Amino acid sequence: MRNHAITRANISPGPSLLARATRGIEPLLAAEIGRLGVVTRLRHREVWFRVREPGPHVLRLRTADDVFVLAAVAAGLGTSKASLAGLTDAVREAGLKEALALRARCGGGRTTGVDVSASFLGRRAYTRYDVEDAVGTELARALGARYHSRRGGGAPPPGTLSWRVAIEDDRATLAVRIAARPLHRRPYKRASVTGTLHPPVAAAMARLAGLDGAGTVLDPCCGAGTLLVEARAVAARPRLLGVDHDPEAVRAAARNAARDTRFGWAVADAGCLPLPSGHVDRVLVNPPWGRQVRATGLLSRGDRALWEELARVVAPGGVVVALLHAPEAAARMAAPDAAGFELREAIEVSLSGAHPVIGVFTCSR
Numbered sequence: 328m329r330n331h332a333i334t335r336a337n338i339s340p341g342p343s344l345l346a347r348a349t350r351g352i353e354p355l356l357a358a359e360i361g362r363l364g365v366v367t368r369l370r371h372r373e374v375w376f377r378v379r380e381p382g383p384h385v386l387r388l389r390t391a392d393d394v395f396v397l398a399a400v401a402a403g404l405g406t407s408k409a410s411l412a413g414l415t416d417a418v419r420e421a422g423l424k425e426a427l428a429l430r431a432r433c434g435g436g437r438t439t440g441v442d443v444s445a446s447f448l449g450r451r452a453y454t455r456y457d458v459e460d461a462v463g464t465e466l467a468r469a470l471g472a473r474y475h476s477r478r479g480g481g482a483p484p485p486g487t488l489s490w491r492v493a494i495e496d497d498r499a500t501l502a503v504r505i506a507a508r509p510l511h512r513r514p515y516k517r518a519s520v521t522g523t524l525h526p527p528v529a530a531a532m533a534r535l536a537g538l539d540g541a542g543t544v545l546d547p548c549c550g551a552g553t554l555l556v557e558a559r560a561v562a563a564r565p566r567l568l569g570v571d572h573d574p575e576a577v578r579a580a581a582r583n584a585a586r587d588t589r590f591g592w593a594v595a596d597a598g599c600l601p602l603p604s605g606h607v608d609r610v611l612v613n614p615p616w617g618r619q620v621r622a623t624g625l626l627s628r629g630d631r632a633l634w635e636e637l638a639r640v641v642a643p644g645g646v647v648v649a650l651l652h653a654p655e656a657a658a659r660m661a662a663p664d665a666a667g668f669e670l671r672e673a674i675e676v677s678l679s680g681a682h683p684v685i686g687v688f689t690c691s692r
């Protein structure tokens with residue numbers, strides 16, 4: 328007897344989708360999804376949902392790392408290698424046709440071949456490649472397509488249909504990516520800099536800033552301009568000002584903004600901004616971490632110069648959303664606190680193996 332029981336993906340009536348998120352911003356993704364449909368499950372790095380009208384608009388979720396159609400949930404999976412047979416059965420019984428029809432309605436394009444990416448938690452007698460090859464071989468058979476294994480480090484060729492298997496405890500979820508590539512890879516990001524921010528986290532920060540009605544939004548350490556380009560997607564009207572001490576970063580940001588006249592760029596020190604006092608309504612900032620990217624100029628002496636200058640240029644009642652990296656909470660908050668900013672919200676996220684905090688501050692003057 329097989330040691331699994333398969334359940335179809337329809338968690339509740341209507342089509343089921345799964346969005347992946349950076350750890351920490353799942354509730355913000357759920358809120359963004361709330362405008363399109365109903366969230367059915369919110370868990371570590373995932374939001375499951377169904378939409379009223381499936382369509383390509385699901386690919387416009389900016390706080391999602393990626394969006395998938397959920398094809399099957401198999402329960403009862405063991406830890407032995409033999410239990411992978413249950414997974415193969417689960418693929419056989421999954422509603423692949425329905426899943427692919429929903430993918431097509433959501434804007435998924437034509438593909439050739441199949442690839443699988445697997446992950447699991449806990450000790451198992453199989454590897455991720457064993458899972459991928461078991462599922463991929465069965466998918467290829469069912470769909471009449473060629474399977475491209477990742478075993479041996481080979482990346483699948485572009486244009487394959489990408490499946491994802493996630494195993495946790497005794498449960499495996501099988502999902503298929505809708506877009507041709509992960510949503511977090513933004514087409515606008517043609518130029519990059521070291522330490523550039525993950526776009527969905529930048530999108531989350533822009534949402535936390537409450538940009539509706541904001542006149543001027545500033546990023547004083549703009550790098551490749553990710554925060555401001557993501558801010559443009561949230562609010563239609565603000566003026567977006569990007570400053571960086573490094574001329575190459577400013578060139579990269581201007582390139583990514585693609586000559587949009589709402590943006591203004593300047594090479595300057597964030598500790599001495601070329602802006603009048605009280606000029607700015609919102610600040611989005613990802614200051615240098617001191618790991619990959621060094622602080623230069625006035626910031627090389629610490630965060631204080633940045634926060635004192637923000638206190639000067641931010642209008643009363645203005646909001647600063649900052650990604651703060653110091654390992655201790657007290658150290659992270661010391662400079663904003665000393666400059667007169669009040670912490671309204673703090674959200675810890677997981678990024679590149681570190682756990683920075685998104686701090687939302689109001690200017691209390």
Ligand SMILES: C[S@@+](CC[C@H](N)C(=O)[O-])C[C@H]1O[C@@H](n2cnc3c(N)ncnc32)[C@H](O)[C@@H]1O
Nearest residue numbers: 523524548550551553572573596597623624626
């Ligand atoms: C973590 S990176 C910002 C990445 C950016 N958010 C992005 O998505 O590409 C920090 C940036 O701060 C800049 N920087 C360092 N010292 C600075 C200073 N004194 N004034 C302004 N920018 C500075 C660096 O050149 C770098 O581009």
